[in-house]
Amino acid sequence: MCEANVYIDRNGQEKLFMEQANIIIFHKxxxxxxxxxxxxxxxIAARVKEMKLVEHKIILEESW
Amino acid sequence: MCEANVYIDRNGQEKLFMEQANIIIFHKxxxxxxxxxxxxxxxIAARVKEMKLVEHKIILEESW
Known part of the structure; x- marks a missing residue:
């Protein structure tokens, strides 16, 4: 299946936030x-930094 | 493979922008x-509205 794992980048450390994400809605x-x-x-209050779909990887950066 | 097709939503009409996208970098x-x-x-100057990864679908909205 083609979902992706979502990580939060905290000072270069990628912490798993959710496994096998399917739907992401970007609210204004x-x-x-x-x-x-x-x-x-x-x-989550965060922005997406980068997505590497073939690697099933989405990297977020939290917004304060 | 787990890439996704990227569409632009123009007034409810989804127009294909790129097939089989793998990497997306979100610039500030x-x-x-x-x-x-x-x-x-x-x-492209656009924001992501929604992603449905199992459907291999990413929907953008152009920013003016």
Missing amino acids: DGTLFIENIFGERKT | DGTLFIENIFGERKT
Whole structure:
């Protein structure tokens, strides 16, 4: 399947935030709604830095 | 493979922008750098609205 793991980049350290994310909705208020294939849902105030889909990897940077 | 097709949403009409995108870099100036598995590269002033990875779909909205 083609979902991706979502990581948060904190000072160069990538911490896993959600596994196997499928849906990401980018709200105009700067928050991201993320849902994975197991139905887990999270919202986070962060921006996407980079996506490497073939590597199943999405890297976020938190916004304060 | 797990790349995704990138579409631009223009008034509810989704127009294909790039097939089989693999890497997307989100620049702080609001532009997106997109590269697909064939090495095609494009930069666009747009924001991501939504991603449905299992459907291999990324929807952009152009910023003026």
